[in-house]
Amino acid sequence: MALKTRREYLASLKKLRPNIYKFGQKIEDVTTNSFTRRVVESHARAYDAAHDPDSAALFTTTSTLTGEKIHRHNSLMTSMEDVMANSKMKRRMYQLTGTCTGGLCAGWNAMNTMWAVTFEVDKAQGTDYHERLKNWILQAQSAGWTIAGALTDAKGNRSLKAAQQPDLDTNLRIIEERKDGLIIRGAKLMICGVAASNEIFVLPGTTYGEAEKDFAIACVVPRDIEGLTIIETRRPSDTREQEEGFDIPVETGITQAYLIFEDVFVPKERVFLCREFAFTGKIIQIFTSIYRACIGACVAGQGDIMIGAAMLMARANGLPARTFSAKLVDMAINNETTFTMGIGSIALGSKHPAGIWVPDSLTAHANKVHVATLPYETKRLCQEIGGGIVETGCFPAYRDFIDPQYGKMVQKYLKAGPCSAEARARAARLTEWLTLGAGVPGCMHGGGSPDGARLVVRALTPMEKYAEMAKKLAGITEEIPEPGK
Ligand SMILES: Cc1cc2nc3c(=O)[nH]c(=O)nc-3n(C[C@H](O)[C@H](O)[C@H](O)COP(=O)(O)OP(=O)(O)OC[C@H]3O[C@@H](n4cnc5c(N)ncnc54)[C@H](O)[C@@H]3O)c2cc1C
Incomplete structure (x- = not known):
């Protein structure tokens, strides 16, 4: 069954290789560690809500691919009502947790964005990205995964493009293309809810031109993939999370993390864009909308x-x-x-x-x-x-x-x-x-x-159209040119 319980969700996180650090310590179990247990608890409440008769209609839906009941955060949003349900679910999650549950948001959005973009790339270039994505979505729906979304690169100097940076690793890039997949290197920063996630959906952080085609990459990786090191960021009053008592009175929380990719191998079937730079603008447009x-x-x-x-x-x-x-x-x-x-x-x-x-x-x-x-x-x-x-x-x-x-x-x-x-x-x-x-x-x-x-x-x-309308209303028949043009 695709719907998972809190217990199954926690068990799925416990199985992952420990690759998350904070304050120099490796976090062995994200479900119990004082710095990550709250973000996990926040996300676990979505699994509870999926089984609660009062909220199940909002937190679950029917898969358009299999007809099976799935977690809404694994779904393709094919109607206006579906996207509105995303909004309503977010509002409800904040009411249940008081804060953000990024692992139920950016990855879901990335998946929907790439459903559209892979369709366009395949049509233009004869690739098979859409089918690869479909196969991965089927796995995500069946496993009921929580999925973080990683777009923001380290970027380097904000006045320079990715290919002009003195250190090319400041933006995640393709180091090598093999028959069976890609080797990627770089970093994605400030990524929400990673410690509570099973998978990470990686997208380009901006629009790229031909000179930057090595940075045009979309793929998915398991949170514990070999070569990925995750370092939790600080947040105000986070050391209180190690204290007893009610100085943090809630059991919930949110985290962000630095994701360091050191020559990570991503198998071909998990790659949904590889150097097709002309489509990066479309990714940003649909994702941000x-x-x-x-x-x-x-x-x-x-x-x-x-x-x-x-x-x-x-x-x-x-x-x-x-x-x-x-x-x-x-x-x-x-x-x-x-x-x-x-x-x-x-x-x-x-x-x-x-x-x-x-x-x-x-x-x-x-x-x-x-x-x-x-x-x-x-x-x-x-x-x-x-x-x-x-x-x-x-x-x-x-x-x-x-x-x-x-x-x-x-x-x-x-x-x-x-x-x-x-x-x-x-x-x-x-x-x-x-x-x-x-x-x-x-x-x-x-x-x-x-x-x-x-x-x-x-x-x-x-x-300009509005200026024309105003001109007409005011009965002005002469041109009022933009000074300096
Ligand atoms: C709490 C939190 C959660 C987040 N979660 C996620 C997540 O889950 N996934 C993810 O991918 N990202 C996440 N982010 C990152 C977020 O998307 C970025 O912070 C955001 O895109 C801005 O990038 P930046 O922080 O690098 O700002 P900067 O690029 O450093 O920008 C700083 C300021 O400079 C301006 N600026 C930048 N470049 C230029 C330029 N060339 N010309 C003129 N002005 C410029 C910007 O408009 C901004 O006002 C998160 C961030 C925060 C704070």
């Missing part, structure tokens, strides 16, 4: 939890939540803005000839700019409602809270509203985690920087 339409739901879901946390803080401080009604409503408006703008972009989308649904680019990229902006205002409001206790997490640590000598005093002075000191402390730490701690998902640059999205909005907005 789906991603930036759906990411509005992520920040909306985290915003929902921020509304809840702010209400808990108001009450724990001894104030009715309604004191802050106007601020709570503004938070809700921010959430619904990014969520529904994404839904609108999906509704305005169209079906690719390969069968997948692609959201409208202009509105998806416009949404990305809101996603990089509005959640910061929501966080500010959440902190304003909570008070100094949440602004910097400004109260003693759990260890001091339970200290035999002065813990009672800490608790006495933490107590405020109609709840225990511990409940107020937990609500405050949750708010801190959501707004400036390890729970912050990274909505500014995650999914691409907002300036890149602005460039697309500028390119797709018919501004």
Whole structure:
């Protein structure tokens, strides 16, 4: 059966070769290690949700390839409703975990993107990438894999193209093409949810020209493939994950990682693009359209939890939540803005000839700019409602809270509203985690920087046409030329 339980998912991660490091230590078991167990728990909740009668309809679907019931995050999204379900699932996952579950997102999106692009490459060049991808998707669906998506390269000097970099390894590249596969070298950085993933879907990080054809590669690798070393990044307050108590009050979390590929062999059947540089633009276009339409739901879901946390803080401080009604409503408006703008972009989308649904680019990229902006205002409001206790997490640590000598005093002075000191402390730490701690998902640059999205909005907005419309309305018959042209 393609639907996996939490137990089967955890067992599949335990089987992988240990190749993840943090603070100089090799992580032997990602499901129990203090730095990775929370990200695994977050993803495991999607497997629970797939078996919960209340959420199964959202977390599962029918495979368009086999007719079997599968995890939604392994599916091809062939209709508007399918992509909307992706959005709704993201919002629900944030409500269940408080943060990002990247292994249920970028790899799924990459798989759908390549379904369209391999179809186009095969048609133009007579390759067999689409069939290879189909075979891998069948495996992914049957195994119920969690799949990270890796696009971002180390890049090197941002003013230079990949082929001009003094160190060519700064962008993942093909070192050797063999009959049976490829040898690749380089790095992908800041990749979400890798420790919770079974597989990694690798895509080009940008559009490439002929001089950079060695960088035009799309493939999938098992997370524990030989030659791949994974180094976890730091996040705010991550050493608290090793502490006891409630200074991180949640059991969930998110991680990002550096992926170092040292001459990794990728078998041919797992390669979906090899030097066809002319199609890299299409990959970026489709990937970002789906991603930036759906990411509005992520920040909306985290915003929902921020509304809840702010209400808990108001009450724990001894104030009715309604004191802050106007601020709570503004938070809700921010959430619904990014969520529904994404839904609108999906509704305005169209079906690719390969069968997948692609959201409208202009509105998806416009949404990305809101996603990089509005959640910061929501966080500010959440902190304003909570008070100094949440602004910097400004109260003693759990260890001091339970200290035999002065813990009672800490608790006495933490107590405020109609709840225990511990409940107020937990609500405050949750708010801190959501707004400036390890729970912050990274909505500014995650999914691409907002300036890149602005460039697309500028390119797709018919501004000259709008100037003509305005001219006509104003009764102007003469030309008003652009000065300096
Ligand atoms: C929390 C988090 C999660 C992430 N998860 C993933 C993931 O799962 N998978 C993945 O592939 N990536 C992931 N990323 C990486 C993310 O996609 C990148 O951060 C993003 O694409 C921006 O790249 P960068 O960080 O290298 O920024 P930079 O390229 O260093 O850009 C910095 C700034 O400079 C601007 N800039 C860059 N180059 C130029 C130029 N030539 N001219 C003018 N301006 C320029 C940018 O617009 C930006 O404002 C994640 C990032 C974060 C923070």
